[in-house]
Amino acid sequence: MKSSVPIWRLGIWWFLGSEIVVFGGLIVCYLLYRFHHPEWASEAAHTLTWVGAVNTVVLLTSSLTMILAHHEVEHGNARSGATYLGLTILAGIIFLLLKSYEYHHEITEGFLPSRSLFWSFYFLMTALHGLHIVGGLVANVVVWSGLKRRFATHRIESVGLYWHFVDVVWIFLFPLLYLSASGGMR
Amino acid sequence: MALRKYIFSVDHKIVGMQYLCTGLVMAFVGGYLAYVFRHQLAWPNEPVPLFGMVGPDQYNASVTMHGTIMVFWVAMPILLSGFGNYLLPLMIGAPDMAFPRLNMMSFWTFFLSTLLLMSSFLVPGGAASGGWTSYPPLAASPGLSGVEWGGHLWILAVALEFASMLMGGINFLTTTLTMRAPGMTLFRMPILVWMLNIASLVFMFSVGPLIAGAFMLLADRLFQTGFFLPQSGGDPLLFQHLFWFFGHPEVYVLLFPALGIIAEVMTVFARKPFFGYRPLIYASLIASVLSFLVWAHHQFISGMDPRLAAPFSITTIIISVPFAVAIFSYIATLWGGSIELKTPMIFALGMLAEFLVGGVTGIFNGSAAADIYLHDTYFVVAHFHYTLFPVTFLAGFAGIYFWYPKWFGRLMNETWGKIHAVLTIISFNVTFLPLFAIGLVGHQRRIFDPSLFDYLQPFQHLHVISTWGFIILFLSQIIFVVNFIASLCYGPIATRNPWSAATLEWLAPSPPGHGNFEEPPVVHRGPYDYSLPGLTGKDWKNQTEAV
Numbered sequence: 001m002k003s004s005v006p007i008w009r010l011g012i013w014w015f016l017g018s019e020i021v022v023f024g025g026l027i028v029c030y031l032l033y034r035f036h037h038p039e040w041a042s043e044a045a046h047t048l049t050w051v052g053a054v055n056t057v058v059l060l061t062s063s064l065t066m067i068l069a070h071h072e073v074e075h076g077n078a079r080s081g082a083t084y085l086g087l088t089i090l091a092g093i094i095f096l097l098l099k100s101y102e103y104h105h106e107i108t109e110g111f112l113p114s115r116s117l118f119w120s121f122y123f124l125m126t127a128l129h130g131l132h133i134v135g136g137l138v139a140n141v142v143v144w145s146g147l148k149r150r151f152a153t154h155r156i157e158s159v160g161l162y163w164h165f166v167d168v169v170w171i172f173l174f175p176l177l178y179l180s181a182s183g184g185m186r
Numbered sequence: 187m188a189l190r191k192y193i194f195s196v197d198h199k200i201v202g203m204q205y206l207c208t209g210l211v212m213a214f215v216g217g218y219l220a221y222v223f224r225h226q227l228a229w230p231n232e233p234v235p236l237f238g239m240v241g242p243d244q245y246n247a248s249v250t251m252h253g254t255i256m257v258f259w260v261a262m263p264i265l266l267s268g269f270g271n272y273l274l275p276l277m278i279g280a281p282d283m284a285f286p287r288l289n290m291m292s293f294w295t296f297f298l299s300t301l302l303l304m305s306s307f308l309v310p311g312g313a314a315s316g317g318w319t320s321y322p323p324l325a326a327s328p329g330l331s332g333v334e335w336g337g338h339l340w341i342l343a344v345a346l347e348f349a350s351m352l353m354g355g356i357n358f359l360t361t362t363l364t365m366r367a368p369g370m371t372l373f374r375m376p377i378l379v380w381m382l383n384i385a386s387l388v389f390m391f392s393v394g395p396l397i398a399g400a401f402m403l404l405a406d407r408l409f410q411t412g413f414f415l416p417q418s419g420g421d422p423l424l425f426q427h428l429f430w431f432f433g434h435p436e437v438y439v440l441l442f443p444a445l446g447i448i449a450e451v452m453t454v455f456a457r458k459p460f461f462g463y464r465p466l467i468y469a470s471l472i473a474s475v476l477s478f479l480v481w482a483h484h485q486f487i488s489g490m491d492p493r494l495a496a497p498f499s500i501t502t503i504i505i506s507v508p509f510a511v512a513i514f515s516y517i518a519t520l521w522g523g524s525i526e527l528k529t530p531m532i533f534a535l536g537m538l539a540e541f542l543v544g545g546v547t548g549i550f551n552g553s554a555a556a557d558i559y560l561h562d563t564y565f566v567v568a569h570f571h572y573t574l575f576p577v578t579f580l581a582g583f584a585g586i587y588f589w590y591p592k593w594f595g596r597l598m599n600e601t602w603g604k605i606h607a608v609l610t611i612i613s614f615n616v617t618f619l620p621l622f623a624i625g626l627v628g629h630q631r632r633i634f635d636p637s638l639f640d641y642l643q644p645f646q647h648l649h650v651i652s653t654w655g656f657i658i659l660f661l662s663q664i665i666f667v668v669n670f671i672a673s674l675c676y677g678p679i680a681t682r683n684p685w686s687a688a689t690l691e692w693l694a695p696s697p698p699g700h701g702n703f704e705e706p707p708v709v710h711r712g713p714y715d716y717s718l719p720g721l722t723g724k725d726w727k728n729q730t731e732a733v
Contacts, residue, residue: 005363005364006364007284007285007360007364007365010284010359010360010363010364011284011285011288011356011357011360014355014356014359014360014390015352015356017390017391018352018355018356018390018391018393018394019394020394021390021391021392021393021394021395022394022395022397022398023394023398024394024395025394025395025396025397025398025399025428025431026395026398026401026402028395029395029398029399029402029413029424029428032424033419033421037419113405113409113410113411114409114410114411114412114418116418116419117411117412117413117418117419117420120402120405120409120411120412120413120418121413123405123409123411124401124402124405124411124413128401
């Protein structure tokens with residue numbers, strides 16, 4: 001029985017499905033607490049919203065270059081595909097550098113995970129997301145180094161799907177953790 | 187080369203066998219722990235032969251680790267990964283899994299998690315002792331339980347085990363969707379294949395929140411966060427919700443493959459098509475959806491909003507309907523069949539009968555009014571052992587005796603098999619029937635020394651009966667181990683199809699070589715064409731035979 005969906009694509013979607021439930025569980029827990037704690041808005045005001053915003057732009061741009069890399073490889077241009085994938089990797093590294101600057105700033109200011117439940121959630125969620133970025137970067141580098149040797153549209157599509165997923169998670173985390181500084185106290 | 191062939195193999199059959207054997211070995215570890223605390227309960231504060239004196243800490247650790255091991259390191263690897271990996275590709279006519287390397291990674295992740303769990307017995311402070319449910323605040327603050335590293339290792343091991351089972355689940359689902367032999371439509375698949383896929387789906391979509399919860403619990407232990415600690419603004423109830431949102435679907439993750447195994451066994455040894463194949467599949471799909479809506483029946487007395495008790499009681503009682511459909515289908519399959527009481531069939535019948543007791547007592551616990559009294563008593567302990575023991579061991583043994591000739595090319599000894607079956611089923615009842623009674627008089631779980639409670643004294647003899655039952659149960663398994671190992675060398679040589687079964691795996695050589703089938707099978711009929719009229723010599727047709 002030949003399936004119309006290729007094996008690898010099914011596999012990656014099942015994997016993303018299971019990942020969605022992990023982050024979904026975490027985000028629902030955060031929301032349950034957040035509704036009961038309007039005062040967390042004043043805690044969230046101590047996050048570096050501007051750095052977070054820049055990071056959002058960086059990640060969204062990296063998703064764009066990922067799509068372009070896939071497009072190029074699909075049309076047989078391995079060289080420019082590798083360039084775009086390289087840009088994606090570079091953006092991921094910039095994201096991690098900015099994130100570690102944030103962590104450094106917050107920890108030196110005394111906002112440790114144990115300070116309050118908000119900071120517990122902040123560090124757990126962003127660290128788990130950061131680990132996913134690291135994992136995505138490793139996968140991207142593996143595919144990138146293989147691009148020069150042979151064309152593999154499905155490999156770049158696989159890492160691309162995963163990279164977009166990690167991007168989408170950030171789209172949820174950014175407003176929940178950074179932008180919720182306003183409104184809650186009204 | 188042998189290392190590559192038998193240890194670091196990507197062949198689904200080797201991976202399945204590795205899971206199965208690890209699970210069986212862990213069953214003895216779990217059984218030994220049960221022996222330690224059952225001895226303490228029957229004869230409090232007497233030294234346990236082959237262990238020594240049991241302290242309260244060791245008692246807590248042995249209860250905790252018994253539950254953890256039996257659910258996550260015995261039932262899961264044997265039922266889902268062991269049988270699933272070995273049989274799923276064979277039953278759908280595929281040469282291997284969709285992702286063979288992911289499959290190998292899944293087993294070695296599981297093996298690493300096993301090592302992590304076992305190492306927790308050796309660290310200072312001993313193994314985790316917060317119960318197999320690992321409820322905070324006890325499990326979230328090492329200061330309270332006195333267990334530091336054991337608790338960390340418990341969380342890491344369980345999280346890794348989940349990751350390995352997720353990899354397996356992705357493999358099962360993808361393999362079934364893409365690798366079926368030509369003609370193997372979804373409703374021609376054997377019931378076991380359906381059940382493995384439903385179980386994988388349920389597992390995949392219930393375990394995520396608990397993985398998140400495990401990270402939160404670990405952060406509470408390591409980084410002094412307070413997700414589940416009231417003094418930091420956290421809520422212990424949240425963990426219970428996360429745990430049981432996974433924990434209740436999990437019991438169906440174990441039940442579905444067991445139902446699949448006994449469906450294969452019963453159709454063969456009753457020589458009948460399965461009664462209500464489609465209704466059973468639909469009932470299981472409905473039950474798998476409902477299984478996500480019943481979790482809070484574990485928390486009626488936890489302090490959650492009491493108004494939630496009614497809806498969760500109702501969903502719990504509704505979920506017994508699809509399972510009643512299932513049980514009736516099995517009974518109707520037996521009805522009027524030419525029943526042959528071979529060892530696998532005895533185990534399968536035992537599974538059906540004993541599970542029924544477990545299921546019916548579940549309705550008591552599912553009703554909030556009754557549960558307020560029964561909660562955390564030995565009644566609950568007896569109830570879930572009446573569900574999980576038949577599911578794990580009776581169905582597991584049925585499957586092992588049934589597919590052993592396919593796996594190793596030899597049959598197991600039938601006489602010793604029957605003795606093993608009868609002893610196991612009887613001693614299981616001797617072990618757990620008394621616990622219903624002891625629970626109804628109000629004996630709470632997880633009590634180290636029942637002799638400290640005056641009102642329990644008249645019932646101490648029930649503990650003694652139960653413990654003797656368990657010792658016989660445990661010792662009976664020696665028969666199985668000897669039979670299993672001796673039959674590898676001395677068992678009668680099996681043909682490809684010793685039981686005259688109709689599903690695809692019996693077409694392949696015993697044991698199947700790499701790639702499974704000599705020529706790719708083409709399917710023309712359903713999986714249970716037994717007792718066909720007008721045939722001479724044999725009464726069945728394999729799935730590949732033309733209509």
